[in-house]
Amino acid sequence: MAELPILYSFRRCPYAMRARMAIASADTPVSLREVLLKDKPPELLAASPKATVPVLVLPDGNVIEESLDVMQWALKANDPQGWLKGAKLDSDWIQACDGEFKHWLDRYKYADRYLEHPASAYRENAETFVIQLEGALSGASGLAGDTTSVVDVALFPFIRQFAGVDPAWWQEAPYPCTRSWLEGWLSSALFSTIMAKYPRWESGQPGQRFPSEAPAT
Ligand SMILES: N[C@@H](CCC(=O)N[C@@H](CS)C(=O)NCC(=O)O)C(=O)O
Numbered sequence: 001m002a003e004l005p006i007l008y009s010f011r012r013c014p015y016a017m018r019a020r021m022a023i024a025s026a027d028t029p030v031s032l033r034e035v036l037l038k039d040k041p042p043e044l045l046a047a048s049p050k051a052t053v054p055v056l057v058l059p060d061g062n063v064i065e066e067s068l069d070v071m072q073w074a075l076k077a078n079d080p081q082g083w084l085k086g087a088k089l090d091s092d093w094i095q096a097c098d099g100e101f102k103h104w105l106d107r108y109k110y111a112d113r114y115l116e117h118p119a120s121a122y123r124e125n126a127e128t129f130v131i132q133l134e135g136a137l138s139g140a141s142g143l144a145g146d147t148t149s150v151v152d153v154a155l156f157p158f159i160r161q162f163a164g165v166d167p168a169w170w171q172e173a174p175y176p177c178t179r180s181w182l183e184g185w186l187s188s189a190l191f192s193t194i195m196a197k198y199p200r201w202e203s204g205q206p207g208q209r210f211p212s213e214a215p216a217t
Helices: 014-026 042-047 067-077 092-109 119-137 150-165 167-172 176-186 189-194
Strands: 006-009 030-034 055-057 208-210
Touching (some): 006 042, 014 189, 067 150, 119 150, 150 167
Parallel strands (some): 006 030
Antiparallel strands (some): 030 208
């Protein structure tokens, strides 16, 4: 384990999910340290004072502290599904997702903390982005065309959050292509791999190998 890069991660964080998707697809093992955002370990704060997850600490001491950079690191090493061939990580889709969409998603999700407007108003603002997704996905199976790419992988954890705020509403919403695109990702073997539950990491403990070795057949 000592030789593996260390990944600080939080299971339900969409940024950490996209990083774990890339690491799992690349099958580039890391030592995963599952953290609690409300009680971050000092080792994470020392490695990355901005203290967001994911954070990857390489064996040479270099620190990668942005999810898109972790994706790039993993897929540059090994990209068996050609995710980087299909699109670039500086895509307008990803910028719009991490920017304006995330802004409205947070307000929709935590509408009880943003009492100026009802949740439905925040949702409507977030839907501007979903309407664009629906337009793209009604003509192709992925956001960068008919092959899956980093754009799909980077975005779907955020759309999952959007869908999860009010699942009954989402099931009836006029976004059938986005719904089936999302369901495709959520039912993938890779998604099951990245959503495996790990115990909270404690200082002095070894991390958990991720992705875990395939069970012997
Ligand atoms: N731009 C960063 C954003 C990462 C981020 O904001 N992660 C959230 C969790 S989903 C976080 O760690 N927030 C800090 C906190 O809640 O204390 C990235 O892409 O990696």
